[in-house]
Amino acid sequence: MWRTRSCARRLETGSVCISPTYNELEIDEFTMISGATYHLQRQYGLSPVLACHEAGIFVRGSTRKDRHSHDDRLQAEEKITMKLHKLASPLGSEILDIDLSRPIDDATFRQIDDAFSERSVLVFRDQVMTPAQHVEFSRRFGGLEIHVLKQYLLADFPEILLISNVVENGKPVGIADAGQQWHTDLSYVEIPSRCSILYAKQIPEPGPDKTYGDTCFVSTAAAYDALDPEMQKYLGTLKARHSYLKRPHVRAKLSEEQKKQVPEVIHPVIRTHPVTGRKCIYVNESFTTEIVGLGKEESDALILQLCEHCQSEQFMYRHKWRVGDVLMWDNCSTQHLAVADYGPEQARLMNRTTVRGTAVF
Ligand SMILES: O=C(O)CCC(=O)C(=O)O
Known part of the structure; x- marks a missing residue:
């Protein structure tokens, strides 16, 4: 209280x-x-x-x-009869027996929402959803973002961003490099996203003892809890700058107009989860450019130290995709990385919705 x-x-x-x-x-x-x-x-x-x-x-x-x-x-x-299986890591639960193409009553939805707040990552297997159903389910969690890369939005469904290495008629159908460095979605805007909901349409063929194109998630809340109290106190006094343009060579090119839509922003280094009240480390490899008030060397070193700490195995869940998986993650209490270990001949196509969040504090 x-x-x-x-x-x-x-x-x-x-x-x-x-x-x-x-x-x-x-x-x-x-x-x-x-x-x-x-x-x-x-x-x-x-x-x-x-x-x-x-x-x-x-x-x-x-x-x-x-x-x-x-x-x-x-x-x-x-x-309520919803069945839930907690994954063996500090984050993640698999929700069983839910068909996301069918209407979800309020009571069941509240169970899903509560499980999401508690576990930060939810997995729904074997789903078959239309884009409209994907959008409808996502809207239950809040308003939806329209991504700045308009060229990769699904026709007639601008709320759905395509993430893919597929090239059609010489043009990529989606963002090929989305998420291949640790990040949390939209930390580079003033009001970052609450959560993202990714639907696997095509994934690389698995080998005999290996899957390809996995996505790794870490709990930034568990990472915060594991810091010593002195460090927690110090980090609580700091702010950091975030920019979409941190690594222009690895990200899809933005037009001058698109660049204006993503000016740099400053957020606290430690943010508080708006639902659970847990503290989370809010510095990521892809978008955090500087710890405000520190010299460049010290700032770079601290960003690196925090990122390496967050990326530790003890805070991690690695998702091995199957076609039909729907996976949602909390953009305050997690960071994620799409593992780029497959070639251009192995098609991978995901549809993503991005749910709007609330002010960072
Ligand atoms: O493709 C993936 O597995 C994750 C994509 C990603 O990082 C994102 O949507 O932010």
């Missing part, structure tokens, strides 16, 4: 946050609700519903709409 109140105070009062569970609430109310319930769930092993109840959320000036959703939640708890 204490933690969530202090998070709330640091946010700009009156900004609006979209929570699929609680609709649109003032950001401090949202943060208090989500953080308080998460804290209670973790601390005392309470279910999300009991945690809501214990947190006294609906006593503290809630609207009728919120109270209604609380009642829904109580009723729904008995009905």
Whole structure:
């Protein structure tokens, strides 16, 4: 409770946050609700519903709409049958028995959303979705971004970005170099993305004992927790600059107009997760250019040290793709890397939606 109140105070009062569970609430109310319930769930092993109840959320000036959703939640708890398998790493759960092409009722959706906040990466296997269904499922988590690289958006579905090494009529159909360095999506904008949802359409043929084109994820929350308290305190005082143009030679070329749409931004080196209240290291190899106020040598060394720390195996989950996988990741509490170990003759095609986030604090 204490933690969530202090998070709330640091946010700009009156900004609006979209929570699929609680609709649109003032950001401090949202943060208090989500953080308080998460804290209670973790601390005392309470279910999300009991945690809501214990947190006294609906006593503290809630609207009728919120109270209604609380009642829904109580009723729904008995009905929920969603099966979930926690992966053997500090992040990631596989959600079983959910067909993303079919409508998902609110109670089940809230279970998915809660599991996502807790585990940071969710995997849904064997899905067959149309682009419209992909967009619809993604919208349950918030508004969708339209990527600056307009040439790689799916025709008629600008919310879907194509990531691919496939070339048709001499033109790449998608971004071929997306994610081949550790990064978190859109850290280079002022309000970075909440999460991304990737759907595997084509993947390189696996060998007898090896898959190709895997994606690795690390928990930046677990990486923060593993730092010593002195370092945590020091990093908490720092800010860093992020730029989409950090490595222009490896990223798809931007027109002058596109460059203007992605000016540099400054974020805290340690950011607080808006739902769980956990602290996360928010410095990444692809987009973080400088620790503000440090000399170049010291800044480069600290960025490298933090990136290497985050990339440690102990914080990692490596996803081996199958066609039909849908995988979503949290862009605050994780970083990821697409492993480029396959050749141009091995087609890989993924469809990505990117869900809008909230202000960084
Ligand atoms: O292609 C992948 O596996 C991941 C792509 C990626 O890094 C991204 O979409 O940000």
